Amino acid sequence: xxxxxxxxxxxxxxxxxxxxxxxxxxxxxxxxxxxxxxxxxxxxxxxxxxxxxxxxxxxxxxxxxxxxxxxxxxxxxxxxxxxxxxxxxxxxxxxxxxxxxxxxxxxxxxxxxxxxxxxxxxxxxxxxxxxxxxxxxxxxxxxxxxxxxxxxxxxxxxxxxxxxxxxxxxxxxxxxxxxxxxxxxxxxxxxxxxxxxxxxxxxxxxxxxxxxxxxxxxxxxxxxxxxxxxxxxxxxxxxxxxxxxxxxxxxxxxxxxxxxxxxxxxxxxxxxxxxxxxxxxxxxxxxxxxxxxxxxxxxxxxxxxxxxxxxxxxxxxxxxxxxxxxxxxxxxxxxxxxxxxxxxxxxxxxxxxxxxxxxxxxxxxxxxxxxxxxxxxxxxxxxxxxxxxxxxxxxxxxxxxxxxxxxxxxxxxxxxxxxxxxxxxxxxxxxxxxxxxxxxxxx
Numbered sequence: 001x002x003x004x005x006x007x008x009x010x011x012x013x014x015x016x017x018x019x020x021x022x023x024x025x026x027x028x029x030x031x032x033x034x035x036x037x038x039x040x041x042x043x044x045x046x047x048x049x050x051x052x053x054x055x056x057x058x059x060x061x062x063x064x065x066x067x068x069x070x071x072x073x074x075x076x077x078x079x080x081x082x083x084x085x086x087x088x089x090x091x092x093x094x095x096x097x098x099x100x101x102x103x104x105x106x107x108x109x110x111x112x113x114x115x116x117x118x119x120x121x122x123x124x125x126x127x128x129x130x131x132x133x134x135x136x137x138x139x140x141x142x143x144x145x146x147x148x149x150x151x152x153x154x155x156x157x158x159x160x161x162x163x164x165x166x167x168x169x170x171x172x173x174x175x176x177x178x179x180x181x182x183x184x185x186x187x188x189x190x191x192x193x194x195x196x197x198x199x200x201x202x203x204x205x206x207x208x209x210x211x212x213x214x215x216x217x218x219x220x221x222x223x224x225x226x227x228x229x230x231x232x233x234x235x236x237x238x239x240x241x242x243x244x245x246x247x248x249x250x251x252x253x254x255x256x257x258x259x260x261x262x263x264x265x266x267x268x269x270x271x272x273x274x275x276x277x278x279x280x281x282x283x284x285x286x287x288x289x290x291x292x293x294x295x296x297x298x299x300x301x302x303x304x305x306x307x308x309x310x311x312x313x314x315x316x317x318x319x320x321x322x323x324x325x326x327x328x329x330x331x332x333x334x335x336x337x338x339x340x341x342x343x344x345x346x347x348x349x350x351x352x353x354x355x356x357x358x359x360x361x362x363x364x365x366x367x368x369x370x371x372x373x374x375x376x377x378x379x380x381x382x383x384x385x386x387x388x389x390x391x392x393x394x395x396x397x398x399x400x401x402x403x404x405x406x407x408x409x410x411x412x413x414x415x416x417x418x419x420x421x422x423x424x425x426x427x428x429x430x431x432x433x434x435x436x437x438x439x440x441x442x443x
Contacts, residue, residue, distance in 0.1 A: 043076045081120040087128035089141050096144050099151040114153045123157040127188060131163025142166065146173045153179040160188035162222045171205040180212040184253075187220040193265030204266035207249070214250045223262030225318065249274040256281045260316055263287035263295040272296065272303055281310040286326040286343055298327045305333035312341040312368075331362060341368035341396070346376045351386055361388050368394040372417045377424075384428060392431050393421070399434045 086092045099118045133141065146169050149155075160166070166174075166189075174180075191206055210216065249270055255278045262268065262285065282304070287295035305311070311334055313326050327333075328347040330340065335352060346369060364387050369376065372395055384390070398414055411419065422432040431439055 039072070039075045040079065043079050077117070078120040081117040083123045083125070084121055085125040085128065089129070089133075089137060089144070092126075092129070092141065092144050092148070096148045096151075100147065103151055115151075118151040119154055121152045122154055123159075124152065124155060125159045126164070127159050127161050129161045129164060131161050142170050146170045149174045150177055153177070154182055155179075156182055157185040158183065158187070159185070160190070162188045162190060164188075165190040165192065168205050171209055175205070175209045175212055177212075180209075181214050183213050184215055185218045186213065186216060187218065187258075189219075189221045191221045191223050191262065191265065191267065193223060193262065193267070204270070206267050207270045210249055210251070210267075210270075215253055216251055217253050218256040219251075219254060220258035220260075221262065221267065222258075222260045222316070223265065225261040225322075251276055253278055255279060258283040259300075260285050260314065263290055263297065264293055265296075268296045268300060272300060276304050277307070279304055279307055281312075282308055283312045283314055285315050286313045286324050288325045288327045288347075290324070298329075301327065301330070301333040305330075306336065308334045308337060310339040311337055312339070313343040314341070315343055335362060337362070337364050339366040339368070340364060342370075344370050346370075346373070346379070348379050349383060351383065362386055363389050365389050366392045366394065368396050370397040371395050371414055372398075372421045374417070377421065390428075390430055392433055393425060394433045394435075394437065396435045399436055400438055400440065 084095065086095060099115075102118060103115045129141070141164070145166065149170070150173060189206065206221070210219075251271075251274055254276055257276075257279060259268070260283070284297060284300070287297050289295075292299065301311075311330065315321065315323055323344045325345050326342055326347045328350050330347070331337075331349055332352045334340075367380075367390060380393075395418060398418060400418070401415055418432065418434070425432050433439055
């Protein structure tokens with residue numbers, strides 16, 4: 001409905017009158033407000049775009065977004081705290097103090113069982129924290145984490161700094177939470193195995209933590225390595241192949257497991273006796289030259305290798321780096337592999353019994369090696385008739401030389417070996433890729 005507008009001339013005009021004006025355009029109706037659910041999805045898209053940017057640009061638009069109006073702040077604040085990344089001890093101290101003050105103001109009158117913003121945190125990233133700290137700073141950092149873990153009831157993803165070793169009190173603070181069933185991803189957990197109690201796994205603090213995480217999907221545990229000259233391993237009791245006291249773990253949803261620099265531990269003993277029906281990807285450091293119980297890697301593959309689709313052997317860089325051999329029976333214990341990554345020294349892979357004829361094939365599609373060598377080519381050449389699905393051989397530690405280098409440089413050393421492998425594999429329809437997943441030299 002249009003609105004009438006009447007203009008009155010000056011009252012002392014000689015010929016006064018009234019002029020009626022009608023608007024040329026109809027009246028614009030008020031916009032309907034968007035529901036809070038729609039704004040929440042819009043802010044989630046902004047958060048995803050900010051996380052994909054570089055570390056110096058992350059969350060630049062969020063402070064201004066929270067200051068637009070009160071409605072925006074109410075909708076965006078839970079998303080702002082949903083993914084928290086802390087890089088310094090000072091920031092961790094401020095964040096812990098904020099959550100503690102909010103928790104102390106909580107009363108029993110409100111209907112929500114947990115305080116904010118602690119209940120909004122779903123992912124906590126501590127990978128950027130400094131790994132080299134003094135004794136006082138390390139103690140202060142461990143104390144802050146001990147206070148922080150109980151204040152995050154809905155934490156679903158916890159990424160720790162691999163160089164940060166949690167104390168028993170910090171692990172107990174994380175273990176004693178009643179909401180550990182919400183935890184789905186646990187990464188960067190530094191673990192010092194106790195070889196004196198490997199026959200009583202229920203006493204291990206890390207095992208006690210995993211016993212409360214029934215919804216865990218991804219687990220990454222990093223050990224301290226092993227020097228077989230300095231460490232002596234106790235022999236197991238006669239007739240005993242598993243610890244006397246084995247903790248009962250429920251990890252039926254675990255699909256990705258990483259065990260680095262850990263030949264033997266109470267955790268591995270507990271995992272040997274734990275069904276892992278969903279396990280599909282395993283990243284592990286090989287220790288095939290050490291006997292049982294000094295190394296449990298081969299026994300672990302015997303127990304859980306049949307369901308694996310991806311198996312990656314990896315030795316973290318250290319000084320001095322001690323490279324251990326991989327078991328040659330990988331194709332026996334893991335016949336369903338689609339991706340296999342080997343570590344130096346490259347093993348002489350053995351085919352499963354009865355699979356020497358071309359009629360028996362393996363589903364392997366991607367094979368990764370550090371760099372090509374003539375010795376391993378002879379091993380691979382024998383396996384190729386039983387690998388009809390092989391599409392890619394990747395040399396992860398080598399990259400193609402840029403174009404413009406002389407032919408002599410491209411034919412010398414590792415580059416010449418790679419060109420030779422590429423010609424041989426191309427006859428079978430297999431691509432040779434470098435560490436950057438490039439098939440040809442860079443322009």
